[in-house]
Amino acid sequence: MTKFIDADINFYPDKITYTGDTNEGRYYIPADWPAEIEERTIMHEWESELMKKHADFICEKGGNILEIGFGMGISAGFIQDNDPKSHTIIELHPQIAEKAREWAADKPNVTIIEGDWLTVLPSLVEGNIRTIPRKFDGFFFDPYGEWSGYHKFADMVVQHCKPTSRLSHWNCVHVEGSSCGFVNHPKFSISFEVIDVDPPENDYFNLKTYFLPKVFFNV
Numbered sequence: 001m002t003k004f005i006d007a008d009i010n011f012y013p014d015k016i017t018y019t020g021d022t023n024e025g026r027y028y029i030p031a032d033w034p035a036e037i038e039e040r041t042i043m044h045e046w047e048s049e050l051m052k053k054h055a056d057f058i059c060e061k062g063g064n065i066l067e068i069g070f071g072m073g074i075s076a077g078f079i080q081d082n083d084p085k086s087h088t089i090i091e092l093h094p095q096i097a098e099k100a101r102e103w104a105a106d107k108p109n110v111t112i113i114e115g116d117w118l119t120v121l122p123s124l125v126e127g128n129i130r131t132i133p134r135k136f137d138g139f140f141f142d143p144y145g146e147w148s149g150y151h152k153f154a155d156m157v158v159q160h161c162k163p164t165s166r167l168s169h170w171n172c173v174h175v176e177g178s179s180c181g182f183v184n185h186p187k188f189s190i191s192f193e194v195i196d197v198d199p200p201e202n203d204y205f206n207l208k209t210y211f212l213p214k215v216f217f218n219v
Contacts, residue, residue, distance in 0.1 A: 004145055009095040015044040016072055016096070042096075042144045043071035046199045050210060051075040053193065054140055057214055058166045059084060063137030066090075066124075066160070068117045068153075069170075070100040075140055076110075084109060084138070088124070090117045092143060118149050121156055133159040141169035141180060154181040154188060158217075161187075167215035174207055182215050190215045 007018040022036045055078035059065060065084040070076060070091040079087055087110045091097040097114035104110040113120055125131040139160075141153050153169065161167075167188070169180045177183055182190045193212040199205055 004147070005093060009042070009093060010039070011099070016042045018042060041203050043074070044200070044202055045072065045074070046197075046202075048074050050195065050197070050212065052078045053195070053212055054142075054168045054170075055079045055082060057212075058138030058140050058168050060166050061137045061164050064088070064135070065138040065140070066136040067140045067142075068121075069141070069143035069148075070096055070103075070112075071142065071144070073100065073103050075142065076100070076103065079138075079140070080107065080110075086111070088113065088136075090115065090120050092116055092148075117143060118152065118156075121160070124160065135162045135165075136160055137162060137165055139165065139167040141167070150180050152181075154178075154185050158187050161217040163217060163219040165217045167217070168213050169215075171211055171213050172205060173211060174209070176211050178213050178215075180213075182213060187218055188215050189218055 003020050004018065007020050010017045017039050019037060019039045022038060022040065051074045055075050059079060059082035062084060064086045065079055067076060067079060067087065067089045070089050076089060089100055089110065090113045091100050092115065094114060097112060100112045104112050124134040126134045139157060143150070157167065172179050176192045178190060182188045191214050193214060195210045195212055197208060197210045
């Protein structure tokens, strides 16, 4: 994770990238494996239609929204279109977090938190003397990298859910499954919107079908 955090982000009109080790964060790669350095895409504008669908779903109940990963701000913009009561964004990379703060400067309902969601999420609490986990009405999870701990999201988010919470995440799988562990999770139910896509050739998603997860909290 340190390599990504220290890397400079390339902000292009249609995508953002960084130059780093393609094997960074992959647990099955030996520690002495040679680095494979190349320019990697973090996010691309082709995702815009999908980001709108994710945003509209998690904002169905309005209220307070938590977004993990800012990227190009595409999903954040669509979330704002739904006029949430509050919109909290956690972003790991300092240069992307700075872009997020610039974007949020004229949006009083937005809070940007720079840091690793794995440590930030448990710190989101309500109350003074007796604190409880802060609850959100909608969640969108889209951090970057093999090191992002995406497989821990379902378990860690439980205590922040309301009975009516809506959750979704970027889904890189090629079947009706969840890269974040929501399928067969005892606390959640999940369905999928199957969407035909035609992404330009890239280094992270070249499938023709996208399985958009719609997750509900089981009370």
